[in-house]
Every structure is written in structure tokens, then in C-alpha cells.
Amino acid sequence: MVELKEFREIDLDQSPIVGLACGHFFTAETLDGMIGLSEVYETDPTTRVPLRLKDISCDLAPTIPQCPLCQRPIRQFVTQRYNRLVNRAVIYEVSKRFIATGQTELQELESRLTDIESKLQRTRAELLMGKAGHHLMDIHQADMKQSAQRLKTRYKPSACLRSDMVHFQQRTMHRH
Template sequence: MPCAAPCDWIPCDERCDKILPCGHQCPGLCGEICPIQFCHTCGQKDEVRVDLLEMKSYAEIDVDETPVVLLNCGHLFTAETLDGLVGLTDVYETDKHGVITGLKDLSHELAVKIPQCPDCQSLIMQYATQRYNRVVNRAVMDEVLKRFIVYGQTELRNLDEKISALEKKLESTVNSFTKDVLSDEDEEDEDEHQPRRCILVESIKPWYEQVEKLIKEIRQLEKDFAQQRQPNKMLHDAIV
């Protein structure tokens, strides 16, 4: 596989066999963009700390055993270091030797946060680091889902409050009409009932107008939910 190409959608743990412009082998992983400026043999980054597990510098590691990954922010780390920090095993099945064997089901729990560079806290971007695409996509999808849930709960709570207010208003209107207008209806002629019915209709007309407005809001919210759910569904289907 060429560098930056996904190894059958499963991250590869082998060192890249590409040759850098300087003539030395790439120190990165198969499937990742070659860190040209970080040649392990002739580069100028020997003192950069790349192993956070054993606190080793770039010059102290064996890139055949622990290839490196260059993040979009420009910081370099061993794959072993980053794999643990970003939670690679949260999204991939591994064997007893830690080798990735397949995809994990991501439907049971949400990601804690979007993966970040351990040095500068910049978000890890998919375009620069293929290895962690599944981790990043999952985190982004879950973050959008969390916001969607909060948005939905807020809107539903607002609708519930409006419905309760309308119910109270209708009850108050009917009670007031019954008390002030219809209490003596039995003593009046049938001909006088019709005007009083018109008064009742007019008194609750604003209530019906508000109900119609609320129904429109509910229908619009339903559309908003559907529109916001579609990208989540597409991203979910793409990575699960």
C-alpha cells in the first residue's frame, strides 16, 4: 500500500517501506503520510521526545520496532504512544499480541472527547493522520449527537411549557365564560342563547390561533430533527 492509503480500512502496524528524498527509509507507518522532515537517520529532530511511555527521544527509539506518526500540528510521536492516548483499542478488536484484527461495535457507548495532540492539545485531523480516522470520526459523530440530544431536549421542554400554558388559558377562559355568561342561561329564551355562544367562540378564538401556531412549530421541529439526523446516520453507517 502507498503511504496515506488505508490498509484495507484496518490500521497497519508495519513500518512504511517508502524511501524519502534524502535516500533513507520512511520512519512512519504504512498507510500514513511520510514525515519527510523527520528522517530518523539524517533529520535534525533527535532530541524531540516522541515516546511518552518510556520518555524517550527520537534518537533513542528503534523505528523498526516503534514507527512514528506525524500529526497535523507538526508534533511527532511513536504510534504506540498515540494509540493508547487516543483509544485505538476502543474502536478496533485486537488479539493477545495487540495486533488489530477487526472493527468494534461502536453503538453501545459514546466517545469521551475528540482526540488531541498530547503536546499542544490541537485536535487530531483525519486528513493528516489516516490511522486514527475511525477514532476521530466516532468522536465527532458522538459530539454532534450530544448536541442534537441537548437541542432536542431544550426544544421539547419549550413545547411542553407552551402546551401547559395553552391548557391553563383554555381552562381559565371556559371557567370565566361559564361563570359570568352562562350562569343564567337557563332563565333566558332559546333565542338569546345564540349570541352567548358567539361570545364563547370569540373568546376562545385566540386560543385556537395559538394552537395552530404551536402545531406549526411542532411540525417544523420534526423537520429539523430529521434534517439534523441524516448526516449523523450517514457518518455512523460509514464507520460502524
């Protein structure tokens, strides 16, 4: 439970006040501890003043820091003291969304690729064997025209898939 004090009880030289966008005020020391400022800054153990950044390159925050009273998220750039914590959580959310949406689209493309591959294998076998099990060299002139037409059209789905893959790659690059 948060101990509430009146402003006149707080020495601002010892404990500066942090105002959040939701309208709640806390001493910097209290809020630092509640939202985990020590996760991103190394602090002086006696004064609790942030000294330097910790290496958080591979450590992402699962949630955006929130006001301890109303649970509203602390917004980026409203309280600069906590930007690093907020940005870390935002990067985590964006990464999670990227993986989820990208995975779904990739699975769809992979499914289409598998279908196209099996159709190409099937049409290849059909073209090599010709009608009624005859070898390709024994096929009559009319059958050759039909086979030529099938060859022209058999790669269209794979060309469409390739185009969709390029578009997916460009969208992903743009978005993320």
C-alpha cells in the first residue's frame, strides 16, 4: 500500500516530486522503486541517484510501467525520467506484434508454396507420361499443343506467390 503524505510534509530538496499525466504525484524515490528504475540504471546505493545506464540490449520489459494508484500507463515523453523504461516496454510490444502478424502471413505463404510445389510435381509427371501412359515422344501433334499450353500456364501461380513474397518483405520492412 502506498503511504500518502501531504506536500508540506515532503522536503523537495531531499525527495523531488514526479507528476504523472494521470494527475497523480509521487516522490521520485517512491515511484522509482515501484516501477523498477533500477532495472535500467545503476544507482548510487546511498543517494539512489542514477549513475549510468545498464546494458539492457537483450532484456525487454513485458509491460509498460503504470501509475501505482490508477494503473494508467506512464506515457512516453510525458515524464522523461522514465522514458527508457517506457521505450523498452513499447519495443517489446511492437516486437511481439511483429512476430505474431509476421508468423501468420509466413504460414499462409508457406502453405501456398507447398500447394504449388505439389501441383508442379503432378503436372510434370502428367506431361512426361502423356495421355494413357504413353511416353512424351509418342504423343500426337494435338496433344503437343495442349501440353505446350499447360507448360505456359503452370508457372503462373508460382510467379504470383513470388510477387506476394516480395510485397510481404517490403511491408514488413516498412512497418518494422
